[in-house]
Amino acid sequence: MGTDFGSYRSVRQFTRPANTTQYTANDVVGTTTSAIHSFTNLGKPGGFIQIQSVRLQIHVASIPSGMSNFRLHFYTSSPTAIADNAVFDLVAADRDPYIGFLDLPAPQDFGSTLVSQVDYAGILVRFANNTNTLWAQLQTLGTFTPGANSEVYELRVNALDSGYRSW
DSSP, X not given: OOOOOOEEEEEEEEEOOSSOOOBOTTBEEOOSSOSOEXXXXXXXXXXXXXXXXXXXXXXXXXXXTTOOOEEEEEESSOOSOOOTXXXXXXXXGGTTTEEEEEEEOOOEEOSSOEEEEEEEEEEEEEOOTTOOOEEEEEEESSXXXXXXXXXXXXXXXXXXXXXXXXO
8 A cells, every 4th residue: 555645737738620610518529539538647556536626728819609617527447439519428338437527617718718627626536457547528518609710628637646545
């Protein structure tokens, strides 16, 4: 049993497709190839972490009309493939690795960047013995039309080590 504890941060930056295809409530946001996002090196393989904060930054200068809250769904293994702008679905095959979700408030306009953040999330995660990666899907809870340019989304997950337990 390990006794050294630490803090971890993993950043996932992705560029959504360069189109103005409307996102409807419950759609996922991703790239042209996938809406599954991975966060690596968030703890020790086989260990526990507690998610402390999550920040969503969108690299655009104004809030798109209709954009509201987001929901970030977490998994302990990569979920079933899903494309950008598809409706979120927790399929039967993903029930076991599904950890839960975190609701992110509507982004705030900070000039050249939109920011949404949740602190002290408190989600406890146990990694499998061979990984320290979390996977996620970002779901929009509102309907909005993005800009025509490729927009960069950045998700930051901060976690604290909560111990190691050999099973």
